[in-house]
Amino acid sequence: MFPVTRTTPIFCQGRSPVHQTAAAELARIFGVPDWTDLRRETPAAVTPETIHLVVASESPPVTLLLHHAAIDLGGPPGSDAFAVLERGGALILAAASPRGLLQAVFELEDVLVRAPRAPGGIAVWREFAFARRIFHQRLEGWPGTLNDLRFLSRFGASHCLVCHDWNGPLRNLQGYVTSEVFPHGVDPAVVAKQRAGLRFLVEGCARFGLEPCLWLTELPCQGGPWVPEPERQAFSRKFSAEVLSDSGTYEGTVLCFGHEKVQAYYRELIRKFCTDFPEVGTWFVFGLDSGGEFCDPQSCPRCRGLSRLDQRDRFLKFLLAEGRAIRPGLEVLTTGWKWDQDPAAFLAHQRALPPHCGVYLAAEKDGWQPERQTHDFLREVRAVTRQREQPFIGYDDFFWGDDTVHRLGDIQDFPLGIAAKLRRWHELGADGFFDHWGTAYSDLPCNAMALREFMLNPAGDAVAAGRTLARAQFGPDAGAKVAAAWEALEQAHAILSRACTWSPLQWPGWYRGRGYVPTPEVFRAESKVLGSGDTRPEAMKPNGASPYNHGTLADLLANVGATWAEASPHYHRAIAAMRAAANLAADAPLGFGYWWTGSPAAPTAREHLCRQLLYLESMALTGREIGLNFALHAVAERTGHQDAAYRAAAANLLQEDRAACLDVAAFFERLAPANPGAPWATWPALYRKKAGGITAYLA
Numbered sequence: 001m002f003p004v005t006r007t008t009p010i011f012c013q014g015r016s017p018v019h020q021t022a023a024a025e026l027a028r029i030f031g032v033p034d035w036t037d038l039r040r041e042t043p044a045a046v047t048p049e050t051i052h053l054v055v056a057s058e059s060p061p062v063t064l065l066l067h068h069a070a071i072d073l074g075g076p077p078g079s080d081a082f083a084v085l086e087r088g089g090a091l092i093l094a095a096a097s098p099r100g101l102l103q104a105v106f107e108l109e110d111v112l113v114r115a116p117r118a119p120g121g122i123a124v125w126r127e128f129a130f131a132r133r134i135f136h137q138r139l140e141g142w143p144g145t146l147n148d149l150r151f152l153s154r155f156g157a158s159h160c161l162v163c164h165d166w167n168g169p170l171r172n173l174q175g176y177v178t179s180e181v182f183p184h185g186v187d188p189a190v191v192a193k194q195r196a197g198l199r200f201l202v203e204g205c206a207r208f209g210l211e212p213c214l215w216l217t218e219l220p221c222q223g224g225p226w227v228p229e230p231e232r233q234a235f236s237r238k239f240s241a242e243v244l245s246d247s248g249t250y251e252g253t254v255l256c257f258g259h260e261k262v263q264a265y266y267r268e269l270i271r272k273f274c275t276d277f278p279e280v281g282t283w284f285v286f287g288l289d290s291g292g293e294f295c296d297p298q299s300c301p302r303c304r305g306l307s308r309l310d311q312r313d314r315f316l317k318f319l320l321a322e323g324r325a326i327r328p329g330l331e332v333l334t335t336g337w338k339w340d341q342d343p344a345a346f347l348a349h350q351r352a353l354p355p356h357c358g359v360y361l362a363a364e365k366d367g368w369q370p371e372r373q374t375h376d377f378l379r380e381v382r383a384v385t386r387q388r389e390q391p392f393i394g395y396d397d398f399f400w401g402d403d404t405v406h407r408l409g410d411i412q413d414f415p416l417g418i419a420a421k422l423r424r425w426h427e428l429g430a431d432g433f434f435d436h437w438g439t440a441y442s443d444l445p446c447n448a449m450a451l452r453e454f455m456l457n458p459a460g461d462a463v464a465a466g467r468t469l470a471r472a473q474f475g476p477d478a479g480a481k482v483a484a485a486w487e488a489l490e491q492a493h494a495i496l497s498r499a500c501t502w503s504p505l506q507w508p509g510w511y512r513g514r515g516y517v518p519t520p521e522v523f524r525a526e527s528k529v530l531g532s533g534d535t536r537p538e539a540m541k542p543n544g545a546s547p548y549n550h551g552t553l554a555d556l557l558a559n560v561g562a563t564w565a566e567a568s569p570h571y572h573r574a575i576a577a578m579r580a581a582a583n584l585a586a587d588a589p590l591g592f593g594y595w596w597t598g599s600p601a602a603p604t605a606r607e608h609l610c611r612q613l614l615y616l617e618s619m620a621l622t623g624r625e626i627g628l629n630f631a632l633h634a635v636a637e638r639t640g641h642q643d644a645a646y647r648a649a650a651a652n653l654l655q656e657d658r659a660a661c662l663d664v665a666a667f668f669e670r671l672a673p674a675n676p677g678a679p680w681a682t683w684p685a686l687y688r689k690k691a692g693g694i695t696a697y698l699a
Contacts, residue, residue, distance in 0.1 A: 001086065001112075001121070002049045004030040009039050012053040018098035018209040022053055025105045026093075029112065048089030055101055056094045066094060071125050073100075080128050080158065084108045086121030099158060099209030103128075106154055113594065114472055129458050130425070132393060132432025134159040134213060134282075139400055139438040142167060143197040146204050147598025151441035153208035154595050155448040156455050160210040161434055162201045165286055170194060171217040177272035181265040184238050185220075195276075202279045213282040213434075217292030218315065222252030224290060245303065248296030256295050257315055258302030267322055274327035282331050282391075283319065284360055284434075287312060288338040309339065309349050320357050331391055336361045341539050343377050351384050358391035360434060363424075364500040364538050364548070367436045369401035369412065370493035371500045372420045374428065375543035382428050394425040394433030399447055402437065403507040405622060406679045408671075410615035411443050411608060415450035415469055416490035419462035422451075426458040443611075444590050444602040446473055463487060473591040474581065474605050481581035482609065485574040489616065492570035496623075499563040501537045501549050501556050502530060506630075508622045509679065513629035514664075514686045517693030518657060520646045523636035527553060530633075554637035557630045564627020571620035578616055582609040621667050625660040625687075628653060647698075654694050661691040 002008075012023055027034065046052060046061050056063050056073045065087055066073060073096040075081040080100035084107050085092040093108060095101040103126075111122055135157045137144040142163065152160060163170040174186045175194050198212075205212045222232040236244060236253055245256035255262055273280075286292055294311040295303040303311055316332055323330040336359070340346040350359065361381055363373035385392040397403075398421065400412055425433045439445055446469060453465050466486050471479035504510040512529070516522045529535050530553070537556050541548040549556060585606040596602050603611065632653050639645035665687040668680055675681070 001091065002089065004032070004051065006032050007039055009050045010053060011050060011059065013058045014055060014098060014101075016098050017206045018102055019053075021207050021209075022093075022098075022102045022105045025102065025109075026051070026053060029105070029109050046088060046090045046092070051091045051093070053093050053101065053105070054095075055098060056096060059094075062092060062094050065092065075127055076131065079131065082107065082126060084111065084122055084124040086123070091122075097209075099153075102153060102209055103156060109594065114591075126456050128156060128158075128455050130422075130430065130432045130455060132159055132391070132434075133157050133455055134161050134393065134432060134434035135398075136161050136164060136435060136438030137201065139164075139440060142170065143201050145598055146207070147596070148441055149201075149204045149208050149210060150598075151448070151596060152210060155452040157210060158432075159213050159282070159434075160201065160205050161213045161215060161284065162198060162280075163215050164438070165215055165217060165290060167215075168291070171215050171286075171291070172220060173216065173218075173266070173269040173273045174220075177269055177276060179265060179268055181261065181268050182239055185265070186238075198277060202277060206279070211282070212277075212280045213284060214280050215284045215286065217286045217290060219255045219257055219287075219293060221247055221254035221291060221293040224250055227291075245295040245300040247293040248299065249293060251291070251293040254293040254295060256300060256302055257311065257318075258295065258300065258306075263318065266318065270319065270322045271326055274323055274330070278327050281327070281329055282333065283323070284333050284335070285312075285316060285319070286335060286337065309345060312339070313349055313353060316353060316357050320354065324356070331356045331358060333358050333360045333391065333393060335359065335395065337365055338534070340377070341536075343380075343539055343541070347377075347380055347384060350381060350390070351388065353388065353390065355389040356391070358385055358393065358431075360393040360395045362395035363541075365503040366402065367395050367397045368403045368497075368500045368503075369397050369414065369417065370403075370496040371397075372417070372424060372494060372497040373500070373541070373543075373548060374424050375541040375548055377539075377541050378428060382430070386429070391431045392428075394421075394428070394430045396421050396425070396433055396435060397437060398435040398451060399439035399445055400437040402504065402509070404615070405508045405618045407675070408614060408618055408678075408680075409611060409675070410618065411445060411603075411611040412615045413446040413612050414486065414489055414493060415446050415466045416462045416486050417493050418447050418450040419454045419458075419460070419465065420490070420494070422454045422458045442596055442598060442600050442602055444473075444592055444596055444608070446470075446592075448595070449473070449592055462490075474585055474609065475588075475591070478581045478585040478605065478609065481577045481584060482612075485577035485581065485612075485616070488570045488574035488577060492567040492574065495563050495567040495570070498548070499556075499559045501560060502535070503538070505530065505535055506560060506626065508618075508626070511622075511626055511629075513626065514661075514683060514690060517690060517697055518629055518632040518636075518650075518654065519697055520636045520639070520641040520643050523633050524641045526633060527637065530557075552637075554634045557637060558634035561627045561629075561631025561634060564623055565631070568620065568624050568627075571616060571623070575613065575616045575620060578609060578613045582606060582613055585609050617667065621660070621664045625657065625664050628657040628660055632657060651698070654698060658691045658694040661687040661694070665691070 052062050054062050071083050073081045075096050080097050082095035082100040082104035084104050093104040095104050135152050137148040169175040179185050202212050222235045243259045243262050244253045247254040294308045320332045382392050449469050467483040470482040474482050538549045540550050587604045587606050635650045665684040669684045
């Protein structure tokens with residue numbers, strides 16, 4: 001390629017914020033300090049030693065050149081197709097959209113850093129397989145930084161979901177606008193702060209071609225047991241008693257949408273929000289969790305006899321109609337979390353919702369890192385949404401999982417799993433997908449590189465791509481071991497995917513089993529917990545000859561235990577390979593370090609691998625003990641909770657569980673000095689107490 005300087009002609013006619021960002025990124029790649037120094041001209045012809053940075057429709061000469069090269073950048077709406085070519089001594093970066101143009105610049109950088117150069121020069125033509133690629137700007141520290149948004153764009157995101165489901169008042173329309181209907185509904189100082197944060201995110205998204213989306217947990221209520229009692233009582237003082245109703249759950253009183261004044265309130269909120277933030281084109285509506293509820297159908301004087309699903313639908317239709325009247329093109333999405341325990345009812349209600357009122361749907365409740373399922377329910381919902389012209393968005397975990405150990409400082413890389421997840425959504429014909437959690441992008445997670453590769457090529461060879469990624473990120477020697485670890489981990493995850501049955505009680509952070517000795521008497525009480533209410537298992541999901549969550553309570557419990565027993569050897573193979581990789585790695589920058597331009601600095605290769613090792617070890621140890629506890633519970637169920645029969649059948653499992661408890665305790669005791677106050681700080685004592693209780697029971 002010819003040498004590029006600030007005097008090299010750059011034909012870039014577009015003047016959108018994304019065009020400006022693309023020019024700035026191009027200048028950075030070629031070492032030009034300030035992109036405004038670049039000599040930008042109106043394209044007239046493709047001549048040697050010129051650069052063309054254009055959306056194809058902006059430049060007839062480039063469009064003609066692409067035609068002669070048999071490259072079609074038309075594609076479906078939102079495809080963000082792009083091309084990077086050397087032709088006639090010129091460098092062509094062209095795309096179907098401004099966002100695709102920025103992707104072309106990023107692709108050029110990847111080619112210049114690591115891809116072998118073809119004899120005829122650079123020739124890349126790619127298209128994203130999903131129109132909507134929705135990610136959070138970070139896991140914690142709202143609103144984040146511009147570098148977080150840049151990193152989203154760097155790996156190929158199209159949308160930014162600007163808040164999380166645990167973000168308190170950030171999850172409500174009234175978190176960003178004040179009200180005359182209920183002037184005390186929110187604190188004006190909180191609104192002012194959050195408006196500024198959202199405006200920062202919206203303007204930052206515009207620079208990187210990201211469309212902002214909003215997570216709503218409506219309708220507001222007192223909140224769960226995690227909310228201090230004075231705060232719960234204060235909720236009731238924000239609104240007049242006439243507009244409140246009981247939710248019938250631990251969430252207490254809720255704002256009743258059956259009241260005309262509440263509808264007037266939401267009409268006002270929608271009008272103000274859509275006027276002030278017209279850039280936000282998609283609303284994710286959750287409900288039934290953490291500060292968002294509906295009325296008790298049995299007791300509410302206005303909503304009596306109206307099921308929660310009916311109340312949800314009334315609210316969704318209201319949001320959509322009122323919102324689209326002010327913000328044309330607005331889409332409203334509902335989810336499966338707690339709503340799909342009756343799959344037939346969920347399908348019937350989705351079929352009755354209007355166009356543009358779609359779903360963001362996980363295969364099993366909340367998305368799991370190891371979950372890879374496709375089943376009839378997903379296929380049926382997709383068919384309904386396609387017929388009703390409703391968006392269908394896959395609900396998934398790509399960076400961090402609520403099903404892992406919290407606050408461990410680990411890096412949860414599983415690139416082959418990324419391929420499996422995206423292949424699932426592609427085969428379902430999803431309009432897109434979103435990542436539930438986000439991450440700290442300064443960690444330079446390998447999952448980001450895998451996302452870019454498989455969003456562009458979901459049918460690609462995952463193993464080959466993983467090996468290429470590992471070598472590029474960690475070097476040839478360490479990379480070979482890392483690839484082996486990832487391949488073993490994917491075997492473990494694929495096994496665990498068969499039994500994603502209890503959310504969240506199957507997860508380390510919410511697992512109850514470390515707090516009791518596994519005896520028939522205790523399991524009798526636990527059967528009630530795991531068999532009903534919000535903690536009941538996932539609904540049975542037909543899938544040909546291999547249905548999910550099928551069978552009796554004992555069958556479901558045994559399946560969790562069996563999958564962990566089967567996955568465990570693969571975890572230990574992954575641990576051995578990752579430990580070898582960490583020993584081989586250097587304290588050198590990561591191969592994809594140039595993807596991150598912010599602070600803090602990315603970890604070195606060795607640091608990164610040590611933190612991946614932490615992830616593998618923590619999940620192998622905690623998961624194995626969780627599996628044994630579920631297996632023992634299954635034995636208790638099958639022996640009728642009779643002590644003598646249980647002792648005879650469970651003797652070996654009890655010994656294994658005792659040893660597993662001691663292993664987990666020793667692991668977290670080793671980490672404790674460097675992690676004071678971590679959520680798992682009490683675990684070693686609990687596991688040792690459980691081990692002692694098993695010893696006493698067996699004696």
